Amino acid sequence: MALTGVAVGMKVHIQIVEGYRSKSMELRLVRRRKSSNTDRNPLKPATGSLFPVYISTDPQHINPHELRDLYTTCNHSCHRFPNLIDSNGQVEPVDLRKLNVALSHSAVLVSVFCKTHNIVGDGDDNLTPSINSSSLSFMGLTDLLQRVTPVTPFNGQLVGFGRAISDYGLTASIYDVMVIPSLRRMGIGKMIVKRIVRMLTDRDIYDIAALCSKNERLFFKACGFASDMLGSTTMMYTRTTSTTQEDDQNISRAGRKLLLVPPLRGVRKSPSSIP
Amino acid sequence: MLTLNAAPPSSFSSFSIAPFDVNYQVCSQLFVPGNLNYWSARASRKLKNFQLKAGFWESIKSGLVKNNTTQVIDPPTTDEEDEEPLPQEFVLVEKSEPDGTIEQIIFSSGGDIDVYDLQALCDKVGWPRRPLPKLAAALKNSYMVASLYSVRKSPGSEGNEQKRLIGMARATSDHAFNATIWDVLVDPGYQGQGLGKSLVEKLIRALLQRDIGNITLFADSQVVEFYRNLGFEPDPEGIKGMFWYPKY
Numbered sequence: 420m421a422l423t424g425v426a427v428g429m430k431v432h433i434q435i436v437e438g439y440r441s442k443s444m445e446l447r448l449v450r451r452r453k454s455s456n457t458d459r460n461p462l463k464p465a466t467g468s469l470f471p472v473y474i475s476t477d478p479q480h481i482n483p484h485e486l487r488d489l490y491t492t493c494n495h496s497c498h499r500f501p502n503l504i505d506s507n508g509q510v511e512p513v514d515l516r517k518l519n520v521a522l523s524h525s526a527v528l529v530s531v532f533c534k535t536h537n538i539v540g541d542g543d544d545n546l547t548p549s550i551n552s553s554s555l556s557f558m559g560l561t562d563l564l565q566r567v568t569p570v571t572p573f574n575g576q577l578v579g580f581g582r583a584i585s586d587y588g589l590t591a592s593i594y595d596v597m598v599i600p601s602l603r604r605m606g607i608g609k610m611i612v613k614r615i616v617r618m619l620t621d622r623d624i625y626d627i628a629a630l631c632s633k634n635e636r637l638f639f640k641a642c643g644f645a646s647d648m649l650g651s652t653t654m655m656y657t658r659t660t661s662t663t664q665e666d667d668q669n670i671s672r673a674g675r676k677l678l679l680v681p682p683l684r685g686v687r688k689s690p691s692s693i694p
Numbered sequence: 695m696l697t698l699n700a701a702p703p704s705s706f707s708s709f710s711i712a713p714f715d716v717n718y719q720v721c722s723q724l725f726v727p728g729n730l731n732y733w734s735a736r737a738s739r740k741l742k743n744f745q746l747k748a749g750f751w752e753s754i755k756s757g758l759v760k761n762n763t764t765q766v767i768d769p770p771t772t773d774e775e776d777e778e779p780l781p782q783e784f785v786l787v788e789k790s791e792p793d794g795t796i797e798q799i800i801f802s803s804g805g806d807i808d809v810y811d812l813q814a815l816c817d818k819v820g821w822p823r824r825p826l827p828k829l830a831a832a833l834k835n836s837y838m839v840a841s842l843y844s845v846r847k848s849p850g851s852e853g854n855e856q857k858r859l860i861g862m863a864r865a866t867s868d869h870a871f872n873a874t875i876w877d878v879l880v881d882p883g884y885q886g887q888g889l890g891k892s893l894v895e896k897l898i899r900a901l902l903q904r905d906i907g908n909i910t911l912f913a914d915s916q917v918v919e920f921y922r923n924l925g926f927e928p929d930p931e932g933i934k935g936m937f938w939y940p941k942y
Contacts, residue, residue, distance in 0.1 A: 625940075
């Protein structure tokens with residue numbers, strides 16, 4: 420892997436400044452959805468195969484490099500208005516240093532791992548993770564061991580992630596829920612969101628928000644989220660130009676948006692108040 | 695400083711043997727300063743149990759970490775943590791009344807807000823009551839809290855100052871990408887003067903200066919225009935906020 424070249428000279432660690440720590444050794448089974456291919460073996464069962472995934476809430480199970488790759492694979496950006504680097508809509512990679520900062524300040528971090536051989540068999544139900552007798556002779560002992568040992572964060576690949584920010588008292592917001600494309604529609608994303616919500620409600624936080632784009636709306640709806648019943652409007656800061664032509668406009672870049680930094684208003688000393 | 699990434703990712707889990715004099719600031723074990731979070735007490739107890747069940751290298755490392763419990767997490771060379779919210783306090787407006795009393799409106803960030811004062815202010819604007827411990831925790835763990843105080847000085851020689859909380863705004867953040875502004879309120883007697891606007895503007899300014907680009911908030915219907923004038927856009931590019939509603 421070329422990651423060592425990238426990592427030289429850069430600190431890669433997650434220092435937990437705040438956050439919830441909890442028991443996190445949990446294996447779950449997910450069922451692969453049946454493929455829509457018509458040339459399916461009619462003798463095979465209609466539902467897909469079961470395979471285990473490992474869901475963890477332990478921040479130490481997350482390798483920031485792997486996580487950044489996951490962001491790229493899922494084409495997810497930390498910026499709401501990301502820079503696109505090519506015509507296919509691929510977003511620019513996540514800044515590793517900022518990602519580390521974000522991870523260390525997230526209240527909840529959920530990661531899902533699964534064995535590599537389970538991922539490659541996507542879309543083809545005839546390949547089950549169980550060992551075929553015909554292929555046994557070609558399989559070495561290490562492969563066999565790899566198939567039967569339980570998946571852990573250390574021998575599995577990161578396939579899903581979700582995080583939440585909270586003030587540990589009243590509110591929380593969920594961000595960056597993602598699952599690699601080949602393992603979607605299996606309930607993994609829902610598992611991630613439910614785990615995040617459970618960790619928050621266990622700490623008595625019930626005001627949980629999630630910002631979602633149009634594509635994600637149905638997903639969150641299925642996880643039990645809805646538009647605010649009190650009728651509040653979601654608003655984001657998007658001002659890029661000033662209505663008044665002021666010199667020295669201070670600009671801050673956020674993805675593809677160049678946001679205008681509000682000027683510092685001076686101290687006023689007058690008989691009347693600020694207009 | 696030990697850098698974990700010297701080895702390829704496959705050895706992320708198997709920590710390479712490190713000399714014992716290395717400063718273990720790296721969080722291979724959880725490192726929760728006790729004063730930061732009152733759940734950390736419970737967390738560190740769980741951490742101890744976890745360490746007992748952990749393997750050989752973990753027990754060596756835990757011994758090292760215990761020696762460093764009083765150390766600050768971040769080394770001074772990285773500038774991650776120099777982003778303390780601006781501990782500023784300055785006068786926003788000064789008004790002199792006919793009888794000589796001077797009233798100053800002071801903007802303060804990073805100071806401690808009395809939860810009882812805040813509760814009283816929330817009552818004044820008509821907000822529902824929230825449990826005080828939760829309110830205190832929320833204030834303590836918000837990334838930025840900006841407040842407005844009114845200080846009245848009578849012209850007498852004593853100069854008894856009356857300091858009252860008249861406005862507040864706070865923002866939670868992951869310190870890198872996202873921030874959400876909650877709880878913006880100004881005493882009804884002081885509304886309409888641009889105080890709320892300067893509260894929010896200062897928050898935005900501080901957030902953008904730290905490169906935090908996704909600034910969000912959830913506005914009640916009557917204040918949507920207020921935020922629109924400040925540069926906020928409702929549902930930009932179809933982005934909506936959804937809330938969790940448990941179904942029983």
